[in-house]
Amino acid sequence: MDSFLKIDHFSCGYPGRFVLEDICFEIKQGDFVGIIGPNGSGKTTLFKGISGELSTIKGKCILNEKLLQKMGLRERAQNLAVVTQTIEAGNITVEEYVLMGRFPYRRRFQFFETADDLEIAQKYMNQVGVVHLKDKPMNALSGGEQQLAGIARALAQEPQLLLLDEPTSHLDITHQVQILNLIRRLSHDLKLTILMIIHDLNLAGEYCDSLIMMENGTVRKVGAPAEVLNYEDIEAVYKTVVITRTNPISGKPVVFLVSEQVLNKKNFNRRLL
Ligand code: ADP
Numbered sequence: 001m002d003s004f005l006k007i008d009h010f011s012c013g014y015p016g017r018f019v020l021e022d023i024c025f026e027i028k029q030g031d032f033v034g035i036i037g038p039n040g041s042g043k044t045t046l047f048k049g050i051s052g053e054l055s056t057i058k059g060k061c062i063l064n065e066k067l068l069q070k071m072g073l074r075e076r077a078q079n080l081a082v083v084t085q086t087i088e089a090g091n092i093t094v095e096e097y098v099l100m101g102r103f104p105y106r107r108r109f110q111f112f113e114t115a116d117d118l119e120i121a122q123k124y125m126n127q128v129g130v131v132h133l134k135d136k137p138m139n140a141l142s143g144g145e146q147q148l149a150g151i152a153r154a155l156a157q158e159p160q161l162l163l164l165d166e167p168t169s170h171l172d173i174t175h176q177v178q179i180l181n182l183i184r185r186l187s188h189d190l191k192l193t194i195l196m197i198i199h200d201l202n203l204a205g206e207y208c209d210s211l212i213m214m215e216n217g218t219v220r221k222v223g224a225p226a227e228v229l230n231y232e233d234i235e236a237v238y239k240t241v242v243i244t245r246t247n248p249i250s251g252k253p254v255v256f257l258v259s260e261q262v263l264n265k266k267n268f269n270r271r272l273l
Helices: 043-051 073-079 094-105 115-128 143-156 173-189 201-207 231-238 260-265
Strands: 003-014 023-028 032-036 056-063 080-083 161-165 193-197 210-215 218-223 242-246 253-257
Touching: 003 043, 003 193, 023 193, 023 218, 032 043, 032 173, 032 201, 043 056, 043 080, 043 161, 043 193, 073 080, 073 094, 080 143, 094 115, 094 143, 115 143, 143 161, 143 173, 173 193, 173 201, 201 253, 210 231, 218 231, 231 242
Parallel strands: 032 193, 032 210, 080 161, 161 193
Antiparallel strands: 003 023, 003 056, 210 218, 242 253
């Protein structure tokens, strides 16, 4: 594979409490990859390891043939951007917030943004669809609008790799689909490589090029959504009975949950399905 991001026998974490073990996977440039797995399986820890927030215990993270661990903060921020689940930006305007994405490009003793910075911020606010909100304070936006502003700020960093931590949690389906459509478009149009933590298996299956399934600090499975989202793996990892089918329009896998009531009442037997 022509890998753009290579995570190679990587480990990081909280020694004595929780560490990731021997994480290995590779991603092609421009791929949109979902990370799934139950709470506590290590998804956020992996993000913190890749972004450098946690130090490496073992192994390598290589982005476009460069070792991420060798990069300083500034160089790292020019190469990868993170959008967190909740954005606490207070009273600053959307434009000021998006301009913060330009900090890694400031020269020493440069206290104000340049005309280029303003143009870049404007470009990504346009692309993401928040330019009409640019003078509004961040804390006056809805959750969906804040996520969009967060994506615009991350794009203003002009990274090669974008890490998104559950961008659709707390959003209704209109905004979930709006954000995921946008992210898909960005990965395609900007050739941006995207790693996204996502809890909703159906959205993960519908939108992502491939999925990484985590379990107890390890990678259990990597592959196309149809390979990863099978009932055996899902049931083993999530300890929950599910039925998997194929979306008749998109051909992507869908996962149905079954309540305890139904499981008990119908003398549930998977083989009869
Ligand atoms: P996920 O994102 O898959 O829900 P996390 O990576 O957040 O999982 O957490 C994995 C494990 O690491 C959990 O058992 C959690 O308790 C532990 N953990 C997370 N943050 C810390 C921390 N700051 N100190 C110690 N342990 C932590």
